[in-house]
Amino acid sequence: MSIRFDEVHKSFGPKKRILQGVSFEVKTGEILFILGRSGVGKSVTLKHIVGVLKPDRGAVWVDGQDVTKLDELEMADIRRKCGMVFQHPALLDSLTVYENVSFGLRTPQYTQSLQRPLTEAEIRKIVLEKLSLVQLPSKVLERYPTEISYGMQKRVSLARTIAPGPDYLLFDEPTTGLDPITTNAVNELIFRLSRELKVTSIVVSHDMNCALKIADRILVLEGGNILFLGDVQETVRTKEPLIREFLAETLELLTPEERSRYGLGEKGAKK
Ligand SMILES: Nc1ncnc2c1ncn2[C@@H]1O[C@H](COP(=O)(O)OP(=O)(O)OP(=O)(O)O)[C@@H](O)[C@H]1O
Numbered sequence: 001m002s003i004r005f006d007e008v009h010k011s012f013g014p015k016k017r018i019l020q021g022v023s024f025e026v027k028t029g030e031i032l033f034i035l036g037r038s039g040v041g042k043s044v045t046l047k048h049i050v051g052v053l054k055p056d057r058g059a060v061w062v063d064g065q066d067v068t069k070l071d072e073l074e075m076a077d078i079r080r081k082c083g084m085v086f087q088h089p090a091l092l093d094s095l096t097v098y099e100n101v102s103f104g105l106r107t108p109q110y111t112q113s114l115q116r117p118l119t120e121a122e123i124r125k126i127v128l129e130k131l132s133l134v135q136l137p138s139k140v141l142e143r144y145p146t147e148i149s150y151g152m153q154k155r156v157s158l159a160r161t162i163a164p165g166p167d168y169l170l171f172d173e174p175t176t177g178l179d180p181i182t183t184n185a186v187n188e189l190i191f192r193l194s195r196e197l198k199v200t201s202i203v204v205s206h207d208m209n210c211a212l213k214i215a216d217r218i219l220v221l222e223g224g225n226i227l228f229l230g231d232v233q234e235t236v237r238t239k240e241p242l243i244r245e246f247l248a249e250t251l252e253l254l255t256p257e258e259r260s261r262y263g264l265g266e267k268g269a270k271k
């Protein structure tokens with residue numbers, strides 16, 4: 001069971017050719033980072049998985065189903081399997097944290113998949129469990145999103161996404177605009193959730209530093225296609241100029257431990 005892109009083409013009008021035959025497969029349980037310049041089609045790629053966009057040509061497979069051929073009703077099942085996490089916390093301000101996190105557990109798609117509605121006690125148990133996974137205290141449950149910090153809102157948003165137990169987590173720029181400490185915390189959270197919940201994650205990002213820290217593989221989009229796809233060690237060693245450019249600053253700031261973990265020699269030493 002996995003996600004696979006098969007020769008996906010997507011244009012917006014005659015001049016905007018965005019994806020031009022993109023093919024890749026996400027391995028079960030891995031964290032795949034998609035990097036690339038602004039406007040290259042990273043978000044467009046994610047949107048194809050949940051059927052928000054349809055390709056002009058090609059297929060997108062999720063768990064053996066070509067989602068480009070599904071109708072809205074069948075798509076609801078795919079969306080249930082795929083938790084989307086947006087750059088900004090997508091919380092409903094008029095609902096408490098508890099109501100926000102439990103939101104997805106009350107939708108018809110979710111209850112139909114269980115073939116019965118959950119009792120309030122069951123919902124509460126799931127909410128508390130997810131809250132603890134994202135390391136939030138239960139005292140925030142009755143607060144409203146505007147009453148908690150931005151970092152906490154991101155965690156609540158993540159708890160809401162994981163509450164219905166998705167098989168895939170799709171992150172679109174989860175750390176853009178965050179301070180370094182919150183960035184580290186969110187990265188650590190993505191890593192831990194992916195491993196503990198055993199979900200398969202795709203993280204769209206600009207941040208090479210995050211990618212090196214938590215990715216299993218890194219995919220770089222450029223000019224409508226995949227310029228590079230490899231693991232972290234392959235990424236730091238590639239001679240591909242655009243990737244060297246993305247890497248330049250990040251490599252400068254690596255600690256000696258990180259350099260050795262990525263198979264790089266000591267800084268300044270001859271290669
Ligand atoms: N629905 C749409 N209609 C028309 N053009 C679109 C649509 N969605 C995306 N595009 C265009 O497709 C291109 C790729 O957009 P996309 O949002 O995937 O970029 P991105 O790689 O995620 O960039 P960023 O890093 O800035 O988020 C952009 O030029 C964008 O304007």
Ligand SMILES: [Mg+2]
Binds near residue numbers: 044
């Ligand atoms: Mg984007």
